[in-house]
Amino acid sequence: MLRGGKVGLRARHEEDIPVLRAELYNDVVNSSRAESGPWRPVAPGAKDPRLVVDDNKEQGSVPFSVVELAGGTLVGTATLWGIDTHNRSAHLGLGLRPAARGKGYGTDVVAVLCHYGFVVRGLHRLQIETLADNAAMLRSAERNGFVREGVLRGAGWVMGEFLDEVVLGLLAEEWKPAPGDAAG
Numbered sequence: 001m002l003r004g005g006k007v008g009l010r011a012r013h014e015e016d017i018p019v020l021r022a023e024l025y026n027d028v029v030n031s032s033r034a035e036s037g038p039w040r041p042v043a044p045g046a047k048d049p050r051l052v053v054d055d056n057k058e059q060g061s062v063p064f065s066v067v068e069l070a071g072g073t074l075v076g077t078a079t080l081w082g083i084d085t086h087n088r089s090a091h092l093g094l095g096l097r098p099a100a101r102g103k104g105y106g107t108d109v110v111a112v113l114c115h116y117g118f119v120v121r122g123l124h125r126l127q128i129e130t131l132a133d134n135a136a137m138l139r140s141a142e143r144n145g146f147v148r149e150g151v152l153r154g155a156g157w158v159m160g161e162f163l164d165e166v167v168l169g170l171l172a173e174e175w176k177p178a179p180g181d182a183a184g
Helices: 016-025 028-034 105-120 135-143
Strands: 007-010 061-068 074-084 089-096 125-131 147-158 161-171
Touching: 007 105, 016 074, 061 105, 074 105, 089 105, 105 125, 105 135, 125 135, 125 147, 135 147, 135 161
Parallel strands: 089 125
Antiparallel strands: 007 061, 061 074, 074 089, 125 161, 147 161
């Protein structure tokens, strides 16, 4: 497990799937805002690619379950995706269960994903794309050193309207890990 100050990132367990499906992916509004496509229902027991437990065929994406360090409660999901081994870059994504929001977990998840990307994977650049009104994600990214690089105007179709998307980037040489960061 990779450890931050408040959360740990570990492999996805089978028992995580029903919780994540119910609280993150079956929520039409949340899922529509988080995904780059329209929401669609997934039948119980179906293999949802967003929730795969272990799929060694998909080397461009690394899914984690996020747990509280104090107690091990499942608080969400995190992913390093779009891994480009030639350019040594990747994208970060995360989703927190409703009860876990507003507690600083997002900032900690971004920090641990940075450790994983820069230290464990040896990447040079990490990128985050988020809707312009996602203040929590923008704050989490910027607290970890990400810089706003641009706005993609009207880039996201979400629940009947086009929304702007903000692109943030962080280079390995700009990253400042916290002392004892993500020791595991």
